[in-house]
Amino acid sequence: MLTIRFDEPASLNLRLVGGKAQGLASMTQAGMPVSPGFTVSTKAYHQYLDAAGLRDKIAQLLENVDRASIGELSKAEHVIGEWFEAGAFPADVQREVRDSYARLCDEVGVQDLSVAVRSSATAEDAAGASFAGEYDTFVGIVGSSEVERYVRRCWASAFTGRSMAYAWKNGISPIEVEMAVVVQKTVQARAAGVMFTLSPLTGDRSRIVIEAAYGLGLSVVGGEVTPDRYVVAKVGGAILDRVVGEKQVEYLTGAAATPVDEARRRQLCLQDDEIMELARLGKALERKHQRPVDVEFAVDRELPPAKCIVLLQCRPETYWSSRHAARIRPPIEDAAQAVLATVLKKDPP
């Protein structure tokens, strides 16, 4: 249970794998296309902290830190970071991570597969505090010793000044955050974006709205480009709208954005069959969660056309869903009163 593949039952155990990995596992197990990978579990994290004696060291260090001082927090972050950088894996953790990485390379059929190493904390995406973007994600990591190094960096990201401040603010001690790490094939995104299984503008649940741009989804999520916008009708399945966005830049790697040439900007970045497939996946996810969801996705250029869409993340939609639930109307018992209420634009008595 030091590493767990997305398709193993244990991968649904939040305490073991954290929020992000649990989401990916649940999508994988529902037959959804997710970039293949495994999770370095919280158990491995605990073993590491114990073996390296970090738990007490960190606790002591944090006890004397002035939580209000940015300078002191930053110094603590630096010190703890060094400890994680220097402290090697215990033997069994190292063996399991190496084996799992090797198996992933075999599975995809690429030697030294490039992977994304992503933090997956147990507190992440929990109700109340979103922890969105608090912990680190690294893409384009190659080779098993590099994977080990970046797993430790993810662990260390529980102790950045920023994330510690956030945790304390939400009444959580940083040392109590249980940090799992997802290791997943790096998506070679030709295009990527976000899908909502309702209209974010009006809350209409019969619409699926997709926003997408070239390259990794960073540009869309970060609001750096005007993405293409697609609207699909859930009933009947027709694509109702395709609006070309500006898509000025694209992230080919996570590091830097490059400009998109004029001709490509004017083209839609998704094909109709990709839109339809996304919509199908969106409907399935919504059924699974029994409420509207928002989904991050990418179109992988390395994968065959029929399997090129990969889902990166899926979250229940909260804004409109709570409004729909709160809108309680009495049943129509009397037709005349219902007509009156409609004509007068009032709620019936």
Added chain:
Amino acid sequence: MNKPINRFEFFHESKPPKGAEGWERMYPYFLVSQSEGRESEDKKFWFADSMHWSRAVHPFDSIGAEAVYYGVGVNSTRSIALPTSLGLDVRVVNGFVYICPLPVTDPTEIGRRAKLFEERAGHYFKNWGGLYANWKKKMHASLEVMKSLQFNKLEEFEPIEVVTEGKGRSNSWDLVENYHRLVNEFFLVWQYHFEMLGLGYGAYMVFFQLCKECFPEIEDQTIARMVAGIEGIMFRPDEELRRLARLAVETKLGDALCGEGDPQTILARLGQSDAGKSWAADFETTREPWFNYFAEYGFLHDQETWNENLAIPLQGIARYVRRLLAGEQIDRPVTQLRADQDEIASEYRALLNPDEAKRFDEALGLSRAVFPYIEEHNIYVEHWTHSVFWRKVRELSNVLVQAGFFKKSDDLYHLNRFELDQVLFDVIESWAIGVPARGVQHWQIEIEKRRGIMTALRSVSPAPAHGVPPKEVTDPFAVMNYGVTTERVADWLGQAESNGLKFNGIPASPGTVEGPVRVIRHEDELSQLLPGEILVASITAPSWASAFSVVSGVVTDIGGMMSHAAIVCREYGMPAVVSTGFASSRLKTGQRVRIDGRTGTVVVL
């Protein structure tokens, strides 16, 4: 000089076409704008009811405008007491019929009317099925009365029975009395027409609003599709054409039917074989009542029913025969249509939470309960009653021609119904006295003048509206039935000055198509339609269904989501834009256009 753009022309600013001067005198005074009423008329918003009167109205035909808006008013204002609207006011301007919604805005008054409405509408909704069954009985009774009315020629002497039975009453009085009875029944039927219609629309609006609330982006047409009837007598006339086409193909009469010739020639050709004779006999039985079916809605005396122009049903049958011979399916896929309808409804329902889903079921159930009335009442009133009405008026006209009062059989329609009443008395009294009728010469001269006026009035299309539009059009009839919405009115105002390269209308049936325009002003012209053309008309009537298999899209000047063009186009999966206001007068046959039935636009290419 810049035209005002926040309003349409006032009645008194609207000049008649050349040659139509003096048109006002042809109509009853209350249908015509009078100078003393100008101030209040100018403040109101009037739009052309070209859905019912697509052409300028002959003086006698204005009886329809009286009857329709008496019927609406009686039910909306006085009987059911709609809380937020009174009846629709009506005027004839340059021969066209204009109507004006009258909203109730005072909250106290709305409250008072709402109380009455609750009780009165409640009674109808609780007893809908029984009341609708009774409604049909009343309609059949009226039809029987109208059919029984006789207009006989005036003989030189009364028949002997008048003496032997001691009647002491002249048969000539039948002419006056039966004319009055005919008019009475016509006005009665038009009260029936609106007896349940406003309530039906109201019930539909409950579902409509619920859908809009839960699915703010849902298209009106999708809502309509979940409710629209799939079977019902409104489909029967066209069904009968399909049935006769199938029978013709089975009995190898296809060639005889599709060959050249007028209806008589075709029917004579069929009479040459036993199979043909039996087909013709079937055709003959089908005519009553199913071919009592108007090209439009039978508001004008010169509109024909299929029975009056057998070329129309015969061409329709021939079109279906050709498709059958080409191996095509012509059956309406009723089972499939019903399955699709249920699937759409259940898929939308599945997107709702349990509380909403319950309301959805209730509102959908209510809408489906009232919809047969909304869809079928036209058959009883517009098609069946109107066909008997005009037949009887023709019989009366023939008597007056025989009596030497009129020269031509259509002279009668150049008099309004009150003038005709006077003429009838003139005719029977002078007959009784034994002198020539006094009005013959007066009316012959006047009728010739009016003939010229009518020609001039009919040479132009109506302005879509007059007066000052409201900020928001809220009247349910205006919106639902006529497609006159706030957006349409703004378009009309804007387009009144545009170059006519783009029209906005109501998106009625989704899809995009390009093609050449064919402007159709009369059902006679339907045979000119070529495959792939886009039918452009003031309105489309139910009897045009067989022509829909040829065209690739439909554009109309007027009509809402529930108008005929919209319903049939959705069923044929053909793009349609209705309520464009101007298309039939601004587009020319042969022009290429692109229509988008989802956004409601028509673009000249």
